[in-house]
Amino acid sequence: MQKGSADSGARDVAFKLLQGGSRGPRRGRLGIGSLEIPTPVFMPVGTRASVKTLGSEDLEEIGARLILGNTYHLHLRPGADLIRRRGGLRRFMSWSGGILTDSGGFQVHSLAALRKIRPEGIEFRSHLDGSSHFFTPEGVLDIQADLGSDISMVLDVCTTPPTEERRAREDMELTVGWAERSISRRRQMEHEGTWAGALFGIVQGSTFPHLRSRCARALAGLGFDGYALGGFSVGESAEERYPAMDAALGALPKASPRYLMGMGTPADILDAVGRGVDMFDCVLPTRNARKGTVYTWGGKLVVKKRIYAEDDSPLDPECRCPTCRRYSRAYLRHLFRVHEMLAGRLATIHTLAFYLELMGEIRRAVDEGRFAEFAARTRERFAGEPG
Amino acid sequence: MQKGSADSGARDVAFKLLQGGSRGPRRGRLGIGSLEIPTPVFMPVGTRASVKTLGSEDLEEIGARLILGNTYHLHLRPGADLIRRRGGLRRFMSWSGGILTDSGGFQVHSLAALRKIRPEGIEFRSHLDGSSHFFTPEGVLDIQADLGSDISMVLDVCTTPPTEERRAREDMELTVGWAERSISRRRQMEHEGTWAGALFGIVQGSTFPHLRSRCARALAGLGFDGYALGGFSVGESAEERYPAMDAALGALPKASPRYLMGMGTPADILDAVGRGVDMFDCVLPTRNARKGTVYTWGGKLVVKKRIYAEDDSPLDPECRCPTCRRYSRAYLRHLFRVHEMLAGRLATIHTLAFYLELMGEIRRAVDEGRFAEFAARTRERFAGEPG
Numbered sequence: 001m002q003k004g005s006a007d008s009g010a011r012d013v014a015f016k017l018l019q020g021g022s023r024g025p026r027r028g029r030l031g032i033g034s035l036e037i038p039t040p041v042f043m044p045v046g047t048r049a050s051v052k053t054l055g056s057e058d059l060e061e062i063g064a065r066l067i068l069g070n071t072y073h074l075h076l077r078p079g080a081d082l083i084r085r086r087g088g089l090r091r092f093m094s095w096s097g098g099i100l101t102d103s104g105g106f107q108v109h110s111l112a113a114l115r116k117i118r119p120e121g122i123e124f125r126s127h128l129d130g131s132s133h134f135f136t137p138e139g140v141l142d143i144q145a146d147l148g149s150d151i152s153m154v155l156d157v158c159t160t161p162p163t164e165e166r167r168a169r170e171d172m173e174l175t176v177g178w179a180e181r182s183i184s185r186r187r188q189m190e191h192e193g194t195w196a197g198a199l200f201g202i203v204q205g206s207t208f209p210h211l212r213s214r215c216a217r218a219l220a221g222l223g224f225d226g227y228a229l230g231g232f233s234v235g236e237s238a239e240e241r242y243p244a245m246d247a248a249l250g251a252l253p254k255a256s257p258r259y260l261m262g263m264g265t266p267a268d269i270l271d272a273v274g275r276g277v278d279m280f281d282c283v284l285p286t287r288n289a290r291k292g293t294v295y296t297w298g299g300k301l302v303v304k305k306r307i308y309a310e311d312d313s314p315l316d317p318e319c320r321c322p323t324c325r326r327y328s329r330a331y332l333r334h335l336f337r338v339h340e341m342l343a344g345r346l347a348t349i350h351t352l353a354f355y356l357e358l359m360g361e362i363r364r365a366v367d368e369g370r371f372a373e374f375a376a377r378t379r380e381r382f383a384g385e386p387g
Numbered sequence: 388m389q390k391g392s393a394d395s396g397a398r399d400v401a402f403k404l405l406q407g408g409s410r411g412p413r414r415g416r417l418g419i420g421s422l423e424i425p426t427p428v429f430m431p432v433g434t435r436a437s438v439k440t441l442g443s444e445d446l447e448e449i450g451a452r453l454i455l456g457n458t459y460h461l462h463l464r465p466g467a468d469l470i471r472r473r474g475g476l477r478r479f480m481s482w483s484g485g486i487l488t489d490s491g492g493f494q495v496h497s498l499a500a501l502r503k504i505r506p507e508g509i510e511f512r513s514h515l516d517g518s519s520h521f522f523t524p525e526g527v528l529d530i531q532a533d534l535g536s537d538i539s540m541v542l543d544v545c546t547t548p549p550t551e552e553r554r555a556r557e558d559m560e561l562t563v564g565w566a567e568r569s570i571s572r573r574r575q576m577e578h579e580g581t582w583a584g585a586l587f588g589i590v591q592g593s594t595f596p597h598l599r600s601r602c603a604r605a606l607a608g609l610g611f612d613g614y615a616l617g618g619f620s621v622g623e624s625a626e627e628r629y630p631a632m633d634a635a636l637g638a639l640p641k642a643s644p645r646y647l648m649g650m651g652t653p654a655d656i657l658d659a660v661g662r663g664v665d666m667f668d669c670v671l672p673t674r675n676a677r678k679g680t681v682y683t684w685g686g687k688l689v690v691k692k693r694i695y696a697e698d699d700s701p702l703d704p705e706c707r708c709p710t711c712r713r714y715s716r717a718y719l720r721h722l723f724r725v726h727e728m729l730a731g732r733l734a735t736i737h738t739l740a741f742y743l744e745l746m747g748e749i750r751r752a753v754d755e756g757r758f759a760e761f762a763a764r765t766r767e768r769f770a771g772e773p774g
Contacts, residue, residue, distance in 0.1 A: 050722060050729045057713065078696065078721045085697060086717055094713045309465065310472060326444065326481045330473055334465045335437060341728055342437045 009088025009148030010197035011098075013225060015039075015257045015278075022254040023246070023276045025371040027363060030257060030279075032098040032150045035065060039257065039278040040366075042264065042359045043068045043100060044352050045286065048077070049093045051352070052286060053345040056095040062321060062353040066098040068281045071143055071153075072107030075133070076126050080146035088148025100151035100281075103140045103202075106230070106262065109158050117157060119174070137178040138185040145194055153228060154182040156202040161236045168206035175204045176218045183222045198225035200259060206231055207240035209247035216251035226257040229277070233263035242271070249276045266295060266358055266382050270375040273362055289351040290344035292336045296354060299381045301329075303347065308333040321353030396475025396535030397584035398485075400612060402426075402644040402665075409641040410633070410663045412758040414750060417644060417666075419485035419537045422452060426644065426665040427753075429651065429746045430455045430487060431739050432673065435464070436480045438739075439673055440732040443482040449708060449740040453485040455668045458530055458540075459494030462520070463513050467533035475535025487538035487668075490527045490589075493617070493649065496545045504544060506561070524565040525572040532581055540615060541569040543589040548623045555593035562591045563605045570609045585612035587646060593618055594627035596634035603638035613644040616664070620650035629658070636663045653682060653745055653769050657762040660749055676738040677731035679723045683741060686768045688716075690734065695720040708740030 011033030020026030028039040044051045044059065046067045051059060059067065069089055074080060086092040089099055105122065108115055112124035112133075121136035137155045144152035155178050157171040179201050189195035201219035205211030219227060229248055232241055245260075252258060257278045260268075264282030272280070285295060292304035296316035303315065314324035315332065323332075323346040335343035358378075365374035398420030407413030415426040431438045431446065433454045438446060446454065456476055461467060473479040476486055492509065495502055499511035499520075508523035524542045531539035542565050544558040566588045576582035588606035592598030606614060616635055619628055632647075639645055644665045647655075651669030659667070672682060679691035683703035690702065701711035702719065710719075710733040722730035745765075752761035 048721075048725045048727055049718070050727045053728045053732075055713070055729055055733065057709065073725075077725050078717075082697065082717075086699060086715070092715075092718055092721075094718070310469060312473060322444065326442070328473070328479075330465075330469075331436070331479055331481070334435075334479075338435045338460075338464050340435055340437045341440045341731065342442055344728065345440075345732070346442065 009090050010145070010150050011035075013150055013198035015226065015255070017255050019366065020276065022252065023250055025273050025366045026276055026278060027366045028257065028278055030066070030098075032066070035098055037065045037098060038363055040269070040273050040359055040362055041066055041279055042269070042355050043279065043281040044355075045070070045281055045283045046093070046095075047283075048073045049083075049089060051348070052290065053341075053348045054352075056093055058322075058349060059352075060096060062349060063356050064097060064352065066100060067095065069099055069101045069147060069149070070104070070107055071101050071140060071147070072104035072111070074101075074147060075104060075143055076128055080143040084146035084148070088146075090148060098150045099148070100259075100279075101144050101147055101149040101153065102261070103144070103153040103155040104135055105140075105155050106158055108135060109160075117174070119177075121155070121178075137181040141182060141185050141189065141195075141199070145189065145196070148196075150197045151226070152197060152199050154179050154199065154201055154224075156204055156230050158231045158234065159204055159206040160231075160234050161207050161240065163206055165208055165211070168204075168208050168211055172205045172211050172215045175202065176215060179219055179222055179224075183224075200224055200226040200228050200257075202228045202230040202261070203248045203252070204231050205244065205248070207236050207244050209243045212244045212248040213251040216248045220251065220253050220256075224256070226259060226279075227252050228259040228261050230261050232260065233268070242275070245272070246275060266355075267379055269358070269362070270379055273366070274371065274375055285351045285355055286348050289347035292332075292343070292347065294347050294351040294354070295358075295382075296350075297381065299383075303329055303332045304336045305333070315347075315350050316354065319350065319353060319357070321350050323347070323350040323353070396477050397532070397537050398422075400537055400585035402613065402642070404642050406753065407663065409639065410637055412660050412753045413663055413665060414753045415644065415665055417453070417485075419453070422485055424452045424485060425750055427656070427660050427746055427749055428453055428666055429656070429742050430666065430668040431742075432457070432668055432670045433480070433482075434670075435460045436470075436476060438735070439677065440728075440735045441739075443480055445709075445736060446739075447483065449736060450743050451484060451739065453487060454482065456486055456488045456534060456536070457491070457494055458488050458527060458534065459491035459498070461488075461534060462491060462530055463515055467530040471533035471535070475533075477535060485537045486535070487646075487666075488531050488534055488536040488540065489648070490531070490540040490542045491522055492527075492542050493545055495522060496547075504561070506564075508542065508565075524568040528569060528572050528576065528582075528586070532576065532583070535583075537584045538613070539584060539586050541566050541586065541588055541611075543591055543617050545618045545621065546591055546593040547618075547621050548594050548627065550593055552595055552598070555591075555595050555598055559592045559598050559602045562589065563602060566606055566609055566611075570611075587611055587613040587615050587644075589615045589617040589648070590635045590639070591618050592631065592635070594623050594631050596630045599631045599635040600638040603635045607638065607640050611643070613646060613666075614639045615646040615648050617648050619647065620655070629662070632659070633662060653742075654766055656745070656749070657766055660753070661758065661762055672738045672742055673735050676734035679719075679730070679734065681734050681738040681741070682745075682769075683737075684768065686770075690716055690719045691723045692720070702734075702737050703741065706737065706740060706744070708737050710734070710737040710740070 201224035259279035311329040588611040646666035
C-alpha cells in the first residue's frame with residue numbers, strides 16, 4: 001500500500017488476514033502507521049470532525065482505534081482546504097487513531113438537493129445553503145487527500161431498491177468506470193507525491209447476485225487496497241440482501257479487507273462477520289443513544305422509560321465503561337427527561353463501549369473457533385429488536 | 388454547625404476565617420465533611436443535577452469542589468422525594484464534592500407562572516406543566532434535607548428595582564420573618580434527626596443601605612451558619628448596588644461566610660471579594676460558553692468569530708485545562724458553526740477552568756497582601772465587557 005506523507009497526515013496502511021478465507025468468519029489485523037487494529041472492527045462515525053457529543057479523549061478512553069469521517073459534510077464545512085491547512089483531520093480534531101473517510105457519494109444521495117448523476121460525476125446542491133457542487137471520482141480523492149484520510153473510498157453510485165435489473169446494471173457499470181478513473185487518479189497523485197494511505201473500491205449491484213459478483217471481480221482486477229460493500233441497508237429485505245452480499249464476498253480477493261458500509265445493528269454485524277466482513281460503521285447506535293436507547297448485554301434498553309426512574313443500577317451491570325462505572329439508570333432517565341445535554345453524551349459513551357466490547361467478543365469467538373455458537377447466543381439477546 | 392446524617396448525605400460544615408475582617412478581602416476555609424474548600428470560592432451551577440454539558444468526572448478534573456443545585460428545578464423534576472430515595476443529590480449525580488442548594492425562591496420569582504406571595508409562603512405554577520405548588524420557609528428546608536444539601540438556603544423575597552422604599556421594607560421584613568421560621572424549623576428537624584449540614588440566611592433590602600444593614604443585623608441575631616446577599620444583579624446600577632452591599636457586609640458577623648448569590652462576571656467577583664464576600668455562583672460564564680463566548684486571561688473571546696477559523700492556538704495559551712491542552716480555536720469555531728454538541732462542552736470546560744484558576748489567583752493575591760493591585764490589573768483585561 002502507500003507511503004504516508006507528512007503533509008496530509010495519512011499513514012501507511014497494511015492488512016494481514018490471520019484466520020479464515022474468502023467466506024465465513026475471519027480474523028485480521030489492519031496496520032495504520034504504528035497502530036495495529038484487530039479486525040473485525042467497528043468504526044464510530046465522526047460525521048463533522050466529532051463523534052457526536054464526544055471528544056477524542058473520550059474515544060481513546062473507551063478504546064476506539066479507527067473512526068469514520070464524512071467527506072460530504074467536511075467538504076461543505078469547514079472545507080477540505082481549511083482542514084489541510086490545519087494539518088489534516090487527525091490533527092484538526094486531535095485524534096491519535098486511524099481515519100477512514102467515505103467519498104461523499106452516499107450523503108449526496110441521501111441529503112443533497114437536486115442531485116444529478118452524469119457520466120463525469122455527481123452534481124448537487126448543498127443541503128445547508130443550496131450552493132452548487134460537483135463531485136468527480138478524481139475530485140473526491142483530492143478532497144480525501146486534503147483531509148489526510150488513512151483510508152479513502154472511491155466515488156460510487158448507490159442503487160436503492162426496489163429497482164429493475166437494467167438500472168442496477170447501469171449504476172454498477174458507472175461505479176466500475178469511476179473506480180477505474182479513481183485508480184488512474186491515485187497513480188497520478190502517487191507520482192505527484194500527493195497521495196498517502198489506502199484506497200478502497202465499492203461493490204454495487206443492488207440485490208442482484210450476478211451483478212454483485214461481476215462488480216466485485218471487476219474491482220478486484222483493478223487492485224484496490226480493500227473493498228467496501230455499498231448499497232446495503234437501503235430498503236432491501238434480508239432475503240434480497242444476503243445472496244447479493246455472499247456473491248460479492250465470494251468474488252473478492254481473500255487477502256484484502258472487506259468493509260460493509262453504514263450497516264450495523266449487533267445482529268447485522270453478527271450476520272456479516274459470519275459471511276466474511278472485516279469492517280463496519282453505522283450511525284444507528286450513536287443516534288439511538290442520543291435519543292435514550294442503548295445496547296447492553298441484556299439487550300436494547302430504553303432508558304427514558306418510567307420503569308427506570310428509581311433504578312439505581314448502571315445501564316449494563318456487565319459493563320465497565322465510564323458511564324456504567326459511575327451513573328445509574330435513574331440518573332440517566334432524569335437527564336433525558338429534562339433534556340440535559342449530558343444525557344446523550346453518557347448514553348453514547350456506553351453504547352459505543354458496548355459495541356467495541358461486542359467486537360472484542362466476536363474476535364475472541366472467531367479465534368477460538370466458536371463464532372457460530374457465540375453469534376446464535378448473542379442474537380437471542382437482541383431478538384425482536386427493530387434495528 | 389450540624390452533624391451530617393447518613394440518610395440525606397449532608398455533612399458537617401465549618402467555616403474558618405484565616406485572614407481579613409468584616410470588610411475588605413478575606414481568606415477562609417470552608418470545611419464540608421472531610422473536604423477543605425479554600426475561599427473565596429466560585430460554585431459552578433448544576434441546575435438540574437448536572438452542570439450543563441458536564442459530568443461529575445469533568446468537574447473533578449478541573450478542580451471544582453463545591454457546586455450549586457437549584458431546589459425549584461429539582462423539586463419539579465425529578466422531585467426531592469425521588470432524590471432522597473436515591474441517597475441524596477450527591478449520590479444521585481455521583482458527585483464527590485460539596486453541594487449548596489438555593490431555596491427555590493429566586494426561580495419562582497424569575498420562571499414560575501402566576502406567582503403569589505402570601506405571608507405563609509409563595510404559591511406558584513410550574514413553568515413546565517402549570518401544576519400548582521406552594522413553597523413555605525419550612526417546606527423548602529424539608530426539600531433541601533431530602534436533596535442532602537451540605538449548605539441549605541432559607542426562603543426569601545427578592546425585591547426587584549426600581550422599587551419604592553416601602554415595598555423594599557415590606558419584602559425585607561417578610562424575609563426576616565421567614566428567616567425566623569426557618570431557624571425554628573431547623574431546630575425542630577435537629578430534634579427529629581432529619582437535619583444535617585449548614586443553613587444560610589439571605590439579606591434583602593434592595594438598594595437601600597439602611598434596610599440592608601437592618602436585615603443583616605436581624606439575621607445575625609438569629610444565628611445562621613452563613614449569610615447570603617440576595618437581590619443583587621437584578622437590574623440595579625453599580626451606584627445603587629455597592630452602598631447597599633457594603634451596608635449588608637458591614638453588619639454581618641465577621642467570622643461567618645458571606646455568599647453573593649447569582650452574580651459573577653470576573654469584574655463582579657473582583658469587586659465583591661474586595662468588599663468581603665467569600666462565595667459566588669453565576670450561570671453567566673457557562674451560559675456564555677455554550678453560546679461560544681469564553682473567558683481567558685486575554686479577556687473575553689468569541690470563538691465563533693471568523694477570525695478564529697484558521698487559528699491553531701488554544702482558547703487561552705496560558706491555560707492547562709483539558710480543552711486548551713488538546714483543541715484549537717479553529718476546531719472549536721468549526722464545532723460551534725456546525726452546532727456540534729461537543730462545542731458547548733469544550734467551551735464550558737475551559738471557561739470553568741478559567742474561573743477556578745481566577746479564584747486561585749485571587750486567593751494567592753489576598754494571601755500575599757496584593758489584592759488591590761491584582762484586581763486592578765485583572766479588571767483591565769476585561770475592560771469594556773458587557774457582562
